[in-house]
Amino acid sequence: xxxxxxxxxxxxxxxxxxxxxxxxxxxxxxxxxxxxxxxxxxxxxxxxxxxxxxxxxxxxxxxxxxxxxxxxxxxxxxxxxxxxxxxxxxxxxxxxxxxxxxxxxxxxxxxxxxxxxxxxxxxxxxxxxxxxxxxx
Amino acid sequence: xxxxxxxxxxxxxxxxxxxxxxxxxxxxxxxxxxxxxxxxxxxxxxxxxxxxxxxxxxxxxxxxxxxxxxxxxxxxxxxxxxxxxxxxxxxxxxxxxxxxxxxxxxxxxxxxxxxxxxxxxxxxxxxxxxxxxxxxxxxxxxxxxxxxxxxxxxxxxxxxxxxxxxxxxxxxxxxxxxxxxxxxxxxxxxxxxxxxxxxxxxxxxxxxxxxxxxxxxxxxxxxxxxxxxxxxxxxxxxxxxxxxxxxxxxxx
Ligand code: SF4
Ligand code: FES
Numbered sequence: 001x002x003x004x005x006x007x008x009x010x011x012x013x014x015x016x017x018x019x020x021x022x023x024x025x026x027x028x029x030x031x032x033x034x035x036x037x038x039x040x041x042x043x044x045x046x047x048x049x050x051x052x053x054x055x056x057x058x059x060x061x062x063x064x065x066x067x068x069x070x071x072x073x074x075x076x077x078x079x080x081x082x083x084x085x086x087x088x089x090x091x092x093x094x095x096x097x098x099x100x101x102x103x104x105x106x107x108x109x110x111x112x113x114x115x116x117x118x119x120x121x122x123x124x125x126x127x128x129x130x131x132x133x134x135x136x
Numbered sequence: 137x138x139x140x141x142x143x144x145x146x147x148x149x150x151x152x153x154x155x156x157x158x159x160x161x162x163x164x165x166x167x168x169x170x171x172x173x174x175x176x177x178x179x180x181x182x183x184x185x186x187x188x189x190x191x192x193x194x195x196x197x198x199x200x201x202x203x204x205x206x207x208x209x210x211x212x213x214x215x216x217x218x219x220x221x222x223x224x225x226x227x228x229x230x231x232x233x234x235x236x237x238x239x240x241x242x243x244x245x246x247x248x249x250x251x252x253x254x255x256x257x258x259x260x261x262x263x264x265x266x267x268x269x270x271x272x273x274x275x276x277x278x279x280x281x282x283x284x285x286x287x288x289x290x291x292x293x294x295x296x297x298x299x300x301x302x303x304x305x306x307x308x309x310x311x312x313x314x315x316x317x318x319x320x321x322x323x324x325x326x327x328x329x330x331x332x333x334x335x336x337x338x339x340x341x342x343x344x345x346x347x348x349x350x351x352x353x354x355x356x357x358x359x360x361x362x363x364x365x366x367x368x369x370x371x372x373x374x375x376x377x378x379x380x381x382x383x384x385x386x387x388x
Contacts, residue, residue, distance in 0.1 A: 010152060010159060012233045014303040021209070025300065028348045092347065096366035103278025 031088045034081035041078050090115040143168040145219055146226035147177060149189065152237050159237070161228070162186070168219060174229060175203055175214040178241075191241035198356055201290030204297070205241050206230040211294035211354050232297035248293060251309045254335050255317035260328025273325040286319035286364050288357040295351035295361050307340040311351035311361030314342055318364040321371075342368045 014021065019029035044066070051062040065071065093115065094108030144165045152159035164185055166177045175193055182189045193203040196215045203214045208228050219227070235243035259273075295311035296302045302310050309317075317336050320326045336342055345365045352362040379386050 010237045012231065012235070012237060014233055014300050016304075018300040018303060022350075024350055024353065025348065028346075028350075032346060092349070092366075095349070095352070095360065095363040096370060098282075098363070098367050100278070100282065103276075103281045 027088070030081070031085055034085040037074075037078040037081045038085065041075070041082075086119065090119075145177070145223070147181065148226050148228045149178075149181070149240070150228075150230040150237075151189075151240055152231075153239055163226075168223070170220060172219045173215055174205070174207055174212070174217040174219065174222075174227065177219060177227070178214060178229070189241075190239045199290060201292035204232050204292045204294050206233060206297065211297035213292060213294070213356050216356060232293060234296050234299065234302045235293070243293075245293070247306070248291075248296065248310070248313070251313045252291075252316065255309065255313050255320075255332055256328055256335075257313070257316040257320055259320065259323065259326045260331055261325075262327040275324055279324045282324075283319045283322035286315045286322070286359055286361075289316060289319075289359050289361075290357055292356065294354045294356065295359075298350040298354040300348055300350075301344055301346060305340065305344060308344045309335070309341050311345075311365065312359070314345070314368065315359055315361035315364035318368045321368070336368060337372055342372060345369075 019025045048062065048066075051059045090112055093111045097111055099106050099111070145168045147164045147166055148161045149164060150159055151162045164181045166180050169176070172180075175196060178189065178191055178193075182191075191203070191205070191214075193215065194200040195202075198213055198216050201213075204211060205214050206212070206229070207214065207217045208222060211232055214229070229241065231237045231241045231243050235245070235247075238244050289312050291312060293312065299308075299311055301308050314336065317332050321329050321332060321336075342365050345362070347362060347366060349362045352360045355361065
């Protein structure tokens with residue numbers, strides 16, 4: 001042997017369409033893609049807050065923009081993504097957090113349930129507040 | 137004399153030899169046996185049809201970790217993949233993806249070996265007593281339980297073949313090696329956390345993982361490398377903020 005390279009190895013990858021290969025990949029892909037929509041939504045809300053301090057006409061123009069059909073579709077898609085992200089994220093928590101009591105890992109449900117519970121409470125409070133503001 | 141007609145299963149096996157330009161798929165007809173796994177079929181092909189077929193195996197019982205391959209597109213231990221699960225066929229057998237192919241189903245493990253070594257998967261003692269075989273380091277059952285799951289890895293590399301990040305980043309240290317790093321970091325006998333720190337926290341370490349989680353889904357030993365990596369991220373983040381906000385609590 002003279003140290004010459006005898007093989008021509010070929011690298012086989014999953015390719016850029018990896019997320020189409022299995023349902024589980026697709027779900028992860030959607031979970032990660034959801035971040036883009038959530039980020040855009042955050043920007044829209046920040047602009048809304050900024051516009052609230054501007055003259056009323058500006059504010060109204062922005063509201064009209066948010067109500068155009070394209071924006072409404074965007075928000076419907078965004079909320080679906082936000083729900084998917086939240087749901088999958090909460091369910092992943094038991095893998096991420098390993099809390100042990102007397103050497104045993106606590107059941108995953110104990111980590112997942114409080115998050116869904118907290119989510120429900122916060123959502124309830126926001127709905128109640130919006131309703132209260134609307135009524136008052 | 138038996139007159140029963142044998143059921144045959146078609147195998148499409150990935151073939152590649154070092155002096156070929158292109159890999160091809162070769163088709164073999166293999167008799168179906170209820171108790172056969174894909175590895176039995178490969179052995180049948182090699183023994184009776186085509187002696188040139190090349191693949192790795194050793195224990196035939198899910199322990200050595202050498203027989204991994206893609207079976208119908210999923211990473212599997214061929215010694216644990218029953219033909220009955222793939223009826224009526226055809227069954228496509230390919231080398232694990234995300235690795236270079238040396239020949240047929242045999243992949244090049246050099247890159248993985250380097251990554252594995254880089255996380256120093258052995259007990260490190262600050263007093264340098266690693267070689268001192270006379271010392272005794274006691275551990276309670278619950279301390280052992282903290283890392284036990286991550287120590288079950290057989291280096292079969294199915295997790296790398298399931299990982300899209302490994303597919304696109306040759307440098308990513310990857311699931312099994314990072315799980316082993318976590319295994320030693322969690323071991324109360326080990327004092328090497330600081331020594332592994334840079335490798336685990338660098339860009340190609342835990343932070344490159346986007347928690348696809350498929351590594352844990354395919355792992356035949358239920359190691360849960362995805363869990364190990366997320367737990368390491370959690371520890372890493374806490375450690376970062378501790379260094380930032382309470383530097384006096386960190387040993388230099
Ligand atoms: S973590 Fe599991 S899939 Fe990955 S090499 Fe170890 S045993 Fe195989
Ligand atoms: S031959 Fe050893 S794990 Fe399959």
